[in-house]
Amino acid sequence: MLSVDRNLTLRMEKQMIAINSPPLYEKIVEKPKLYRAYAFLHFVLTLSFLGYRLLNPLDESYRIWILAFACEIWFAFQWILEWNMRWLFVDYKTYPERFAQRYSGESSSKLPPVDIIITTADPFKEPAIITANTVLSVLAIDYPVQKFACYISDDGASTITFYSLVETLRFAKRWVPFCRKFDIETRAPFMYFSKQSAQHSKKSDPNFLREWQEMKDEYEGLKRRIQKASQTQDVPLDSICQDGVDGFAHRSSDIRNHSTVIKVIYENSGAERDILPHVVYVAREKRPKVDHHYKAGAMNVMARVSGVMTNSPFILNLDCDMFVNNSKAIQHAMCFFLDCKSERDCGFVQFPQLFYRSIKDDPFGNQMKIFLSTLARGMNGLQGPVYCGTGCFHRRKALYGAPPAADQYNNKDVREFHNHAKVYHSLKASSWSLGALSSIFGSSSALAASAQTTMRNTQFGVLSSPSSTIDEALNVASCRYETNTAWGKEVGWMYGSTVEDVMTGFKVHCLGWHSVFCVPEQPAFMGTAPANGPDCLVQMKRWVTGLLEIFLSKLCPFLGIHRNIMVRQRMMYAYFTLWGILSVATFFYAILPAFCLLSGKSFLPGISKPSFAIAVTLFVSIYGFKLWEFLRIGGSIREWWNNQRMRLIQCLSPFLLATFDVLMKLLGVSDTVFVVTPKGSGDEDDCGEVDFTFDSSSLFIPPTTVLFINLAAIVSGSVVFVAGRDDIFRDKLFAEYFCSVWVVINLWPFVKGLVRKGKRGIPWSVLMKSAALALLLCGCSWRQN
Numbered sequence: 001m002l003s004v005d006r007n008l009t010l011r012m013e014k015q016m017i018a019i020n021s022p023p024l025y026e027k028i029v030e031k032p033k034l035y036r037a038y039a040f041l042h043f044v045l046t047l048s049f050l051g052y053r054l055l056n057p058l059d060e061s062y063r064i065w066i067l068a069f070a071c072e073i074w075f076a077f078q079w080i081l082e083w084n085m086r087w088l089f090v091d092y093k094t095y096p097e098r099f100a101q102r103y104s105g106e107s108s109s110k111l112p113p114v115d116i117i118i119t120t121a122d123p124f125k126e127p128a129i130i131t132a133n134t135v136l137s138v139l140a141i142d143y144p145v146q147k148f149a150c151y152i153s154d155d156g157a158s159t160i161t162f163y164s165l166v167e168t169l170r171f172a173k174r175w176v177p178f179c180r181k182f183d184i185e186t187r188a189p190f191m192y193f194s195k196q197s198a199q200h201s202k203k204s205d206p207n208f209l210r211e212w213q214e215m216k217d218e219y220e221g222l223k224r225r226i227q228k229a230s231q232t233q234d235v236p237l238d239s240i241c242q243d244g245v246d247g248f249a250h251r252s253s254d255i256r257n258h259s260t261v262i263k264v265i266y267e268n269s270g271a272e273r274d275i276l277p278h279v280v281y282v283a284r285e286k287r288p289k290v291d292h293h294y295k296a297g298a299m300n301v302m303a304r305v306s307g308v309m310t311n312s313p314f315i316l317n318l319d320c321d322m323f324v325n326n327s328k329a330i331q332h333a334m335c336f337f338l339d340c341k342s343e344r345d346c347g348f349v350q351f352p353q354l355f356y357r358s359i360k361d362d363p364f365g366n367q368m369k370i371f372l373s374t375l376a377r378g379m380n381g382l383q384g385p386v387y388c389g390t391g392c393f394h395r396r397k398a399l400y401g402a403p404p405a406a407d408q409y410n411n412k413d414v415r416e417f418h419n420h421a422k423v424y425h426s427l428k429a430s431s432w433s434l435g436a437l438s439s440i441f442g443s444s445s446a447l448a449a450s451a452q453t454t455m456r457n458t459q460f461g462v463l464s465s466p467s468s469t470i471d472e473a474l475n476v477a478s479c480r481y482e483t484n485t486a487w488g489k490e491v492g493w494m495y496g497s498t499v500e501d502v503m504t505g506f507k508v509h510c511l512g513w514h515s516v517f518c519v520p521e522q523p524a525f526m527g528t529a530p531a532n533g534p535d536c537l538v539q540m541k542r543w544v545t546g547l548l549e550i551f552l553s554k555l556c557p558f559l560g561i562h563r564n565i566m567v568r569q570r571m572m573y574a575y576f577t578l579w580g581i582l583s584v585a586t587f588f589y590a591i592l593p594a595f596c597l598l599s600g601k602s603f604l605p606g607i608s609k610p611s612f613a614i615a616v617t618l619f620v621s622i623y624g625f626k627l628w629e630f631l632r633i634g635g636s637i638r639e640w641w642n643n644q645r646m647r648l649i650q651c652l653s654p655f656l657l658a659t660f661d662v663l664m665k666l667l668g669v670s671d672t673v674f675v676v677t678p679k680g681s682g683d684e685d686d687c688g689e690v691d692f693t694f695d696s697s698s699l700f701i702p703p704t705t706v707l708f709i710n711l712a713a714i715v716s717g718s719v720v721f722v723a724g725r726d727d728i729f730r731d732k733l734f735a736e737y738f739c740s741v742w743v744v745i746n747l748w749p750f751v752k753g754l755v756r757k758g759k760r761g762i763p764w765s766v767l768m769k770s771a772a773l774a775l776l777l778c779g780c781s782w783r784q785n
């Protein structure tokens with residue numbers, strides 16, 4: 001009863017405030033006419049082409065006909081799923097200055113607390129100085145320090161990471177006041193002191209110049225100490241952990257076998273003049289026989305540890321390389337959380353994943369510009385964007401598996417859906433009684449109590465002291481804590497996919513929550529993208545593996561009729577989770593023309609046929625549209641070309657191998673793994689590799705195979721032409737010939753790889769395997785005929 005009253009008062013207060021001050025955000029809807037016109041054109045063309053295919057069964061080879069038709073149907077289906085996100089665009093504009101006005105002075109006590117969680121896993125692939133910068137940017141964020149806490153999850157349990165954090169805190173005591181005093185925008189020192197933002201040093205204030213130089217020198221000192229510790233692996237532990245060094249992974253074999261380490265590196269005293277928030281270091285327990293679920297497992301431990309320590313109603317999670325680039329980032333997110341009409345409208349707020357040091361013209365096609373500038377806006381027009389794993393503010397309640405405020409939930413379908421969930425039983429039976437919550441959240445009564453305040457929306461105020469709850473935190477961070485609980489299944493980050501983010505976001509959407517894509521002018525967070533060929537492909541492979549795992553899991557977007565999710569939202573998830581299958585269709589479609597050329601058959605219309613015009617128009621409109629879309633968002637022709645070329649390479653390489661891996665997992669042969677992406681050196685002027693490079697990974701085999709087959713086909717097609725049979729060529733093989741050439745042009749980095757040496761050339765082992773595979777495939781196709 002008490003909690004109901006409190007909710008009511010809170011709501012009334014909120015309404016009062018809203019009447020007296022302008023809204024904190026605005027929603028802008030756009031119905032893109034050109035997009036819709038193009039969609040209509042494409043639709044008609046596709047139908048005509050499929051009609052042509054149906055009316056022209058291939059007498060020569062029904063196998064080729066079936067294969068071509070199946071691929072084309074799949075492309076058309078995938079196109080519909082993709083265009084679902086281009087039909088209506090929604091943008092949000094936030095007004096953090098109004099926020100500051102509304103919550104300045106007294107009412108700042110009404111600001112909700114936020115737990116900020118940073119994950120790192122490997123001090124070498126993710127250099128400690130990078131994590132240190134992210135932590136510094138978080139500590140200096142523009143939000144009352146009593147209202148947020150910074151947690152660092154270290155899956156490497158590394159003394160180097162811990163040492164560098166202790167050193168970082170020492171530096172932060174000077175850095176944070178410096179940022180506040182001079183209102184510095186970029187609060188990650190490595191970026192601030194880099195050449196790009198050197199103009200700050202030109203301010204005419206002599207005081208500023210002096211302090212600037214001092215800060216820069218101190219930062220250089222910090223960097224040197226951290227780098228030295230990383231290189232020599234010699235850390236002066238005695239001076240930094242008086243309470244012992246148990247739990248850290250001192251040898252590499254310890255990484256999968258150590259106890260929990262939790263250290264409160266800094267505790268905010270609650271006093272007005274204290275300038276830093278709580279900072280807590282956590283390395284969760286790991287044992288060889290217990291499944292750790294990679295990042296999802298780490299995040300769940302952090303949700304529990306922060307739950308018993310500070311239990312903020314909102315959680316921001318950041319990868320170790322994603323620094324805060326806009327000091328008002330929290331305020332932007334709070335504009336939604338505090339001003340949305342009903343809590344349901346805002347389950348999580350996702351900021352775009354933007355990259356610094358991005359290479360010109362996006363040679364690896366991994367800057368996701370179309371995703372960020374078009375698809376994400378389209379998702380805003382549905383139930384909201386997918387959760388991208390970093391730069392996202394969560395409502396703890398939504399992560400805990402609760403549906404949005406009960407008054408919205410009279411709908412029968414929703415009740416049915418929740419009936420299947422343990423969480424809902426508990427809600428219905430006892431309105432979050434402690435007993436019921438323990439069966440969901442595990443044996444810790446402190447955690448159950450904190451979850452109760454979360455579920456009932458009753459908590460508020462200043463964060464409590466972490467050091468008084470260390471014992472409880474150690475308990476909930478142990479690796480067997482989750483046994484017989486709902487963690488990873490119904491609450492927290494979901495298990496079973498290497499893209500835990502999309503899966504977790506999907507679960508939240510299934511509960512009926514909406515999400516928001518927020519794009520402030522000054523980018524809120526910036527991170528690194530892999531800066532060479534092999535790393536890009538490895539990352540893509542993990543993504544597509546995880547996405548397909550979601551499609552094949554119980555959370556498949558097409559299953560579960562009682563979910564409280566829009567049909568078009570399901571289509572959106574289907575689009576992403578089916579990339580693996582798209583790659584299979586693309587693979588076959590990329591070798592079909594070559595097979596036809598080699599065997600003298602034809603699956604595309606000849607030049608003299610009217611249907612040839614349909615095929616040409618379709619081709620031009622597909623590529624023309626993509627080009628237009630790139631130019632529209634300020635990209636260049638080169639960038640378009642790089643992206644569309646990388647798309648084919650991605651389909652033929654990581655997507656395809658990911659599909660194979662998932663198949664192996666289904667057959668029980670092997671399990672999928674999360675390979676951490678290297679984050680560069682942490683040096684501001686290190687620009688990565690612009691050229692495509694190779695190694696002996698199997699990732700390079702399928703594209704090389706496809707290249708070989710098409711090169712052979714081009715030779716054979718040219719022979720027909722040169723032999724004077726240009727009539728056959730024109731009427732039967734021209735389109736196939738053109739397609740083969742097109743595939744080869746798209747695989748140009750591989751063509752160059754054939755003739756280059758060193759890491760820019762394709763290694764012999766890959767060439768041999770690919771050649772063997774190409775011969776095998778051609779051999780099979782000949783036998784079939």
Ligand SMILES: O=c1ccn([C@@H]2O[C@H](COP(=O)(O)OP(=O)(O)O[C@H]3O[C@H](CO)[C@@H](O)[C@H](O)[C@H]3O)[C@@H](O)[C@H]2O)c(=O)[nH]1
Pocket residue numbers: 119120121122126153155293294295298318319320321388389390498499500501539542543546674675676677678
């Ligand atoms: O066992 C692990 C593995 C990874 N991580 C952390 O997870 C984050 C993401 O890993 P990264 O190698 O950088 O992956 P990316 O491909 O760059 O990450 C994208 O894709 C992931 C899902 O595949 C999401 O989790 C990320 O947020 C998203 O940025 C990093 O902070 C890691 O330290 C852990 O904490 N434990």
Ligand SMILES: [Mn+2]
Pocket residue numbers: 319321527528677
């Ligand atoms: Mn990353």
